[in-house]
Amino acid sequence: MARAKLAVGETGGVSVTREHRAKGSTGSTGWKALPRGARAPKSADVRWVASCTYRESASATRRLRRYGPTQATARQALLDAVAELREPSRSNLAGLTRRHALSEIATEWGRRTEARTDLSETTKRVYRDALRSYLLPNALASRPLEEVNRVAAVRDYLQAVAGAHGYGAARQARNVLSGVLQLAAEADVLPNNAARGVEIPRTKGAAVAVRSTKRRERLEGLEVPAKAWARDTTRALTKDERDAFRLAVATDELAIKRDVADLVQLLAGTGARIGEALALRWEHLDVTAGTLHVKGTKTDGSDRVLHLPAWLLEVLSARRAKSGVGYIFPSPKHGSEVRRDASAVQAAMRILFDRHGLSWATVHTLRRSVATIMHTQGVPLVEVANQLGHADASMTMRVYLGRNAGAPSAAHAL
Template identity: 35%
Template structure:
């Protein structure tokens, strides 16, 4: 019976031989293609030669790799291959990933304005050097210099890069999976407007010339009547509004994409695409605006899509001028959810109204989604003029 073959990724007995300049260490190694090859390294001493050989075997054991990605490929190259292969991500997600790559991983982008420290980079590391410890220290340093949100997004990007390397056998595992958690500041308890405060806010902004010139009173009223996001309100078109039925269809959201400008893209999830019943006071408000075919209900001052980022700044100024400097657009959404909760409506109805995906499989399978009535319209009547 013949000698059993070496298991893949293992080596046989190390033998050392004296040379004119020191020693040579040699052994047989069975590569991941099944072939047995002789591997050798030299050193000035016997121990040095053996150590050099074992180090080479260790790196060889981290896999030769396939295609253009090997354990010696630099992170920079794999990052670009990973990003080029993204197909099912939204434009805003792709832009966020690209920003993380350019600023903190491959270093191709400009230094952020006002940065307190230079970016932390991994670009020139080889995949075999991308250990759990290296990644962990990188993310901790990134969180310290640029905040937990940036570190968490970088972790997602690195996980994708390392996952691609692992699928090419250039890494024996994805090191990102075992790094420590990125600690974030505990979230504050949700704060919402009371019914009286919501009415006061809607009244106050009508006396703000700046807010009126930017068409914010109706925009704020619409958000309080529906609970939609800023981008969804900006993307609302007249062909999605049925004033006779008193309903609106949330189909898309406005985003700014580098090189393309403002675009209206379909909502990110199935839960985001929904039809909502409007309270009567909102129907009357929209009826007073008139209709404009398929154009946006809340267009920019000069026409076209309203920029969500600029609108966010305009809202912040309007809220401050009205004496509600703590209010944000998210507070308007929380107000809608709170009003529904106080009216005895379920959290499922609130999730449908706000466009949140419900994790309960039973509810998802046995209860219809995207229905035109969640009960919010009746509850939100309370926000209308007294």
């Protein structure tokens, strides 16, 4: 017999479990579920997780998760979150009508997002930047909610953002606008959320907008043509380009000062995700075997042991001789047992890409480049997927190599 569908505002059953991670780790990564009845290692941090399914509208549910040091505090935090969702008219939403400006509820949505405990600091920063950069400065923010909550209005807004800032910015803008309108719908101010499901427009030949004044000045100083300022998440470096970049970074004063020179070598030689690289500890490196244990967290396949190229093993061996304890790439300010913040690393690497003729590249370009180099060298697709930590090799081909990346075996067959 099928389960009865939850009514709007109702929750499913509440489950409370425990998670643990190695002491000294930071951020949301590294937490693993602790089986019922099992004891966590004495050297591990432990937290309780309370979760349930919440019906937020007739067509959508949300999985809520709240944390606490004890079972009771986690459960209470979840119940408080459910109560807030059921009473959206509290706080700054009292008296709000569909004739009020979008900006009024957008500001409240931003406040609530900052207060959420189920979002990582990186996610909050992305939402915060999109709200401040794309939504609040736009003329849409001053229009009444009833005018904004139309598919045509949403589509025009996303088209404008995509044209000025690109597809990625439009995607972030839609996520934020959808969240704001959903809050209004939950408060019974709007009958529905018109932004949900609106397709993000793709634009060709759009003007390149650089929000960072420092980056604009840097690119102008380097005499990089404006048409080359845009990031391109579909391109990869050739083997020669990758080697030229990593060798240039190895002696770059900025890279050395900000301690990202060795990190670039690792990313360029393994294809690891930035979060995986920053989670590496010295005990994960086996110099004798020439391997590195990357403890990925996305899927079972992301936990893997990689064989390192000789040049990268030499870089890491030299680095270990200087430290050899804690994280391989720790926080420069807080010591070897504190994990480094990814946003600071990414900012430094963006500068390096600009300075070394790769203004189109992103941190993820190095990961894509490793996949492409392996593929063009004739490495089987399943081994490329294993290198990247993908459980599904077809996703490796579809997302990282693309349909236009021919296999070397095709030439032999023809």
